[in-house]
Amino acid sequence: MSKWIYFIFICCFFACGKFVHSPYASKVSSKKLNSKGLKKIAAIEASHSDNFKVAVISDTHDYYSDLDKQVKYINDRKNEIAFVLHTGDSTNLGLQVEFDMFLEFIDKLKVPFVMVIGNHDMLTNGVDIYKKYFSSKLNFSFSFKQTKFILFNNNNWESTGEIPNLNFVEKELQASSATHNILLAHVQPDDDHRYSQREIDDMKALVDAHGVKLFINGHNHNYGAGTFGSAKRITVGSPVKGKIVILSITNAGITSEHLDF
């Protein structure tokens, strides 16, 4: 009897499994999910009024049960929520299997989705996988109605070169004719472990000079709201807290809600 049970088990494994050379491999097929998400966002713009809602999620790591609930919450409100922004950390180790598990749930979303890279997503060979799965650009922007969203990599410890790339942010802000500019990055911009006071002040000066309305970040798993320079700041928090951030954007301004899902 035990042999049969064993045999059934191994047949199930064989039917479902794959020959994995190494979980650390980074050769993955290209998905370009951010490009696809941005195209979908552009395609739905005409069907939305100037009053629209955006769902923001973050730091989903291995909290798949909670991510699944967030996806269901968003899908139940697909007529209200225009699109979803993720402020990074979809994995713990930046491994392909983790990105694949994350996408198992994100693929169920019925509204467009884009994600900025988080520090954990950059571990191991995560940057290479992120570039294939999401976007070859770690800094990018898009406009929707009266609002410009500028998403950028500010994971300075895990990157080389000048991170965050303030030149990119400044150029995007200078080129913007939007009523509202929203900055979105993974790490909180006033993290004094990661950034020197001069770097924090430089970012703050940029925010103030261009009248940025909102800075959204993740990294810290607890929700938080405050200010950064003249901008309002929101730390999204992880889904394990059972909450989701919904932005309501109108010509008059931006309001945010921290709701149960």
Add this chain to the structure above:
Amino acid sequence: MNILIFNLLVFLFITLPLTSHANEAQYRFADHVKFQYAGEIGTIATGIGKNFGSFYSLDFFYGYVPEAIGGTEIETFSLKNDFKLFNSNFFKTSQDYYFGVNIYHVTSLRYQTSRGRSFPDEYYRLGSVRALFYLGIDIRSNKKYRNHSGFFEAGINDIVLTNYINNSDVINPLDYASLALGYKFDFN
């Protein structure tokens, strides 16, 4: 590829003398040699092992993934622990059924980021050591070529197992099972 050739030569240089003295089985360092395809430790992995009684065997493997397949060159060193469950005979072959855990280390990827590493020490946990839990079948002929056998293994690693335990309502671990095929040569 040069790394692979170099390490294989070192591996064989160290291990082959230990497998000599065929008439002194009780003193022999290794009882068998294995070659494995996939199973998370490399596109190709080679290892030597020793049986401890009829229940347990321990193998030491070196595995390699070329850049063309892995996106980057990957080398692993692993310790495979096989625990025999039972044996059966079928169509002139003998099958050993076993379960095991393979603890492997990926060299030069000690939780480093691929683009930079200026984070403080201990900021991230060690990420280069993984464990793969598997079931296996080793099949050999009952008559000819008794020293030769083929094995098949299927398992899940510690990440998948942990994620399943924490998210059992939404994660199916079988979707992330990894398979391995191999060849074993017994010195006896």
